[in-house]
Amino acid sequence: IARPYTPISYDSNHIELLVRRYETGTVSKHIHSLNEGDTLRIRGPLESFPYKINCVKHVSMIAGGTGIAPMYQLMTKILSSPNDKTSIQLIYASKDNQNILLKKELDQLLKSYPDQLRIKYLVDRANEPLTPDVQVGFMDEKQLETVLPHTNTKYPFKILVCGPDGMIRSIAGPKLSEEKQGPVGGILKHMGYNDTQVFKL
Template sequence: MFEPHHLPLALGAVVAVGALVATNVFMLSDVKKTPKPVEASPTAFREAPVVSVARESGDTCRLRVAAKVANAMPPNTGIFHVIVKDDSCQIARPYSPISHSENHIELLVKRYELGTVSRHIHSLAPGDKMHIRGPLLTLPYKQNLVERMGMIAGGTGIAPMLQLINRILDDPLDLTHISLVYASRTPEDIIAKADLDRLQQAHPEQLSITYLADRPSAAAVPQDVHIGPISASVLAKALPAPTRTDPQARQKPERAKFPLAVLVCGPEGMITAVAGPRIAEDVPGPLGGILKEMGYADQQVVKL
């Protein structure tokens, strides 16, 4: 399994990627004084101070980095990612921030045993410097671009989804309905569940979440977590149907330009099963898998 690689893709004008503000996480370390944020650049690597490091799960951490990204990308143009570099070996990987403000970005990073950059990031502590370049546009998005948006995420594939979820829910004029199916290995591996639950409780008419876990764990399984794989029956209950439209929405041009989009992000095995294999790491390939069998069209699905 390789490290997540979020690259620019297209779906006509349809969209992708996610934001989050985390709570109830065990802070491994922090700094007493927030360092001065660095002005990020999409063309050059900058050394941005690490503000805090938090444990999300056994192999995943959240890092807050003092970096300004707002001035480097025009507002409301789309969802973005940054490139993180291990300066000791000059290897770089893209990561989608799960949240950002004027003075910081937050990254959610899973440690891969063969992942040079992820192991480097997990070694960082508050006060260390992270080499970042960005923001860089991942996919375009505009207010009310779609009527209904389905999201299928696995593991840290939730990161770009969260960036988009928070963007939509923070905009009172964006009425897009979001249906998220989030799959993990075990219930304990569900990242930022408390924050997702908070968002769902705050926006029950606009956000619905289905949690899946491949297998139970020693601890009691939460009532809202279903044990089992992603399947056509699960997706049929959770996602907007391939032919689903809202006649009232179509009569309102400001409401939505497209009836639906389905975004898929996670481990390659999951993406292959759900939406068909990639041709290459940066080439999504035609739609296949479960979504193809369910009747979705190529132009309705984005592989991130």
């Protein structure tokens, strides 16, 4: 049994994985049962989105749940490169405000790069008092309109989408396989975005 996971670090000397434990997840439960010193067989890496410095002027990231992992990896790569001037807008949906994965790390990046990074957090419900940067809401067209570049924006941009299959399907149309994107569909198609502007991770 094998499952694909995206390292959240961009370092040639070590990797960090974000793995949420699911009761029905054979691999995630196994990983969470491991102790320090245990062995885990890993193959790869398999590059899904080849990024080159300043290949676009702006990247919009639409993430849900553990779909934040590849976004965080790319985000840290861009922001840690002094010559990369790409701006980033993240809109990140979680079930509730107690389960916003990597929030401390994301907030630290926001603090360190306020002119290059913007973040909007959405939660389905609030389990505790909301902070000003988190709002209750769903990832619909109205929310996306507030953060995405207009379809006829003159500068080059890319919209990245990652999260549960149902979310990707609703926002950008189904991803056919790990190797095949499939045409843009869902909300982004309705908004007028095309296949060259959208990438499903």
